[in-house]
Amino acid sequence: MIxxxxxxxxxxxxxxxxxxxxxxxxxxxxxxxxxxxGTGTDPFGTVYLDGNSLGRPTTASIENVHRFLTxxxxxxxxxxxxxxxxxxxxxxxxxMGQVALGAAPGQxxxxxxxxxxxxxxxxxxxxxxxDRDEVVIDADSFPTDRFVLxxxxxxxxxxxxxxxxxxxxxxxxxxxxxVLGPRTALVVLSQVAYRSGFLADAPAIxxxxxxxxALMLWDVCHSAGVVPTELDAWGVDIAVGCTYKYxxxxxxxxxxxxxxxxxxxxxxxxxxxxxxxxDVFAMAPDYxxxxxxxxxxxxxxxxxxxxxxxxxxxxxxxxxxxPIREKSVALTEFVIELADTTLARHGVRVSSPxxxxxxxxxxxxxxxxxxxxxxxxxxxNVIPDFRSPDGxxxxxxxxxxxFEEAFxxxxxxxxxxDAAAHRNDGAAPSGTEVSGAS
Ligand SMILES: *Cc1c(COP(=O)(O)O)cnc(C)c1O
Numbered sequence: 106m107i108x109x110x111x112x113x114x115x116x117x118x119x120x121x122x123x124x125x126x127x128x129x130x131x132x133x134x135x136x137x138x139x140x141x142x143g144t145g146t147d148p149f150g151t152v153y154l155d156g157n158s159l160g161r162p163t164t165a166s167i168e169n170v171h172r173f174l175t176x177x178x179x180x181x182x183x184x185x186x187x188x189x190x191x192x193x194x195x196x197x198x199x200x201m202g203q204v205a206l207g208a209a210p211g212q213x214x215x216x217x218x219x220x221x222x223x224x225x226x227x228x229x230x231x232x233x234x235x236d237r238d239e240v241v242i243d244a245d246s247f248p249t250d251r252f253v254l255x256x257x258x259x260x261x262x263x264x265x266x267x268x269x270x271x272x273x274x275x276x277x278x279x280x281x282x283x284v285l286g287p288r289t290a291l292v293v294l295s296q297v298a299y300r301s302g303f304l305a306d307a308p309a310i311x312x313x314x315x316x317x318x319a320l321m322l323w324d325v326c327h328s329a330g331v332v333p334t335e336l337d338a339w340g341v342d343i344a345v346g347c348t349y350k351y352x353x354x355x356x357x358x359x360x361x362x363x364x365x366x367x368x369x370x371x372x373x374x375x376x377x378x379x380x381x382x383x384d385v386f387a388m389a390p391d392y393x394x395x396x397x398x399x400x401x402x403x404x405x406x407x408x409x410x411x412x413x414x415x416x417x418x419x420x421x422x423x424x425x426x427x428p429i430r431e432k433s434v435a436l437t438e439f440v441i442e443l444a445d446t447t448l449a450r451h452g453v454r455v456s457s458p459x460x461x462x463x464x465x466x467x468x469x470x471x472x473x474x475x476x477x478x479x480x481x482x483x484x485x486n487v488i489p490d491f492r493s494p495d496g497x498x499x500x501x502x503x504x505x506x507x508f509e510e511a512f513x514x515x516x517x518x519x520x521x522x523d524a525a526a527h528r529n530d531g532a533a534p535s536g537t538e539v540s541g542a543s
Contacts, residue, residue, distance in 0.1 A: 115508040127164060127165065127420065131153060149509070151486045152517065159356060160350055160505070161505050162355060169412050194216055199213060201215070205421055205426065214399065214402065215360070225375060226372070227240070230372060232372075234290035237319070240254055240258070241266045241292040254293065276294055296325050297466070300496060301456055302466070304328070304465045307339055308335075323341055324346065329348070331429060352418070353413060353416075358410045358411065358413060369396075376403040380404055381394060381395055381399060381403055429503045434461045443515040444468070453470050466502070468498070489518075499515075
């Protein structure tokens with residue numbers, strides 16, 4: 106049986122344990138809600154199990170943002186653009202490509218939100234395959250990915266082909282093979298499914314998509330910085346991902362786009378703006394796209410929102426994606442074992458893949474009381490999130506989550522399930538969904 110002592114022993118043996126100390130501590134008193142019946146006096150502070158939705162800040166990144174505001178914006182004023190800011194989308198993009206994406210320089214840029222980059226790159230891909238009129242997407246993919254595609258379908262007259270999968274699983278090469286054909290222009294899939302945590306076999310899928318003559322776009326929102334990704338080696342065409350999850354860029358930090366070097370002249374995005382033009386200050390009468398990744402910019406990039414992620418990239422470079430993945434797997438295995446040994450008696454099911462090779466860094470548990478349980482957990486500073494209809498996601502960020510934190514979170518879930526059973530009202534009351542963006 107796993108005890109608090111087991112969790113502490115795992116922390117003591119964890120080669121990445123010291124990274125946790127670099128994160129700003131969220132104390133229990135910081136919670137917005139009431140701490141009634143909770144851990145208000147518990148020195149452990151907030152149990153944060155939602156780093157897959159919004160990563161925690163490091164102390165250094167808070168200082169870096171402050172220094173940016175005072176020393177760069179405050180002192181350099183407009184000169185900052187020439188001195189550093191103009192190059193930052195590519196500088197950070199290249200570093201991200203190097204440490205987290207397996208991408209050689211010149212293929213990654215930090216720019217708009219994930220949603221906007223999806224729009225721009227899907228349009229660019231369709232334009233590059235004018236003789237094909239179908240786009241394939243997973244029916245259970247993140248809403249914004251589907252909505253953007255629905256909008257493009259309505260705008261451009263392409264047909265969406267939805268791949269249906271078992272909710273606990275995800276898209277596998279065999280299911281995909283059935284929908285690919287000579288009409289497929291593009292396939293859009295998430296490397297890690299936001300709901301189940303299913304980790305797709307990206308190299309195998311990219312390969313079959315290419316054999317069908319289509320382009321492959323990977324959404325790496327839930328994998329960037331936590332699951333090793335080798336975009337160059339896998340021959341991926343396009344990738345998009347966000348930076349406020351495992352990259353700790355902060356709420357609304359801009360997303361990044363990857364376009365394989367040899368596709369950049371062919372893939373032309375539809376939002377022509379001065380920042381993506383060949384000569385930004387030529388003030389030319391007509392648009393001509395910049396060479397390389399700058400052509401995927403449109404307007405002025407959100408520089409102040411790009412600062413925080415830089416420190417995480419250095420931590421990833423220092424820790425290494427291999428050890429990060431090992432700890433992520435160990436944490437998810439630990440949570441699944443706790444679910445099986447302590448929560449199964451309440452009827453909780455594990456909805457994430459049990460095979461670690463097919464699992465990202467969060468574990469989704471299912472129970473009909475989880476909407477109410479999640480609300481009760483937030484009131485006691487234990488923060489997982491809830492996804493309709495009955496999923497509680499336990500997000501495990503290897504650089505900031507300890508085994509003790511995961512243990513305490515699982516014990517609190519057990520408590521709240523007991524309380525829900527005693528109220529004899531296992532049915533979820535209606536209410537708003539708990540959780541921010543994800
Ligand atoms: C988090 C997430 C997004 C977020 O898109 P925004 O434009 O940043 O709101 C999109 N897609 C997936 C798969 C995500 O996990």
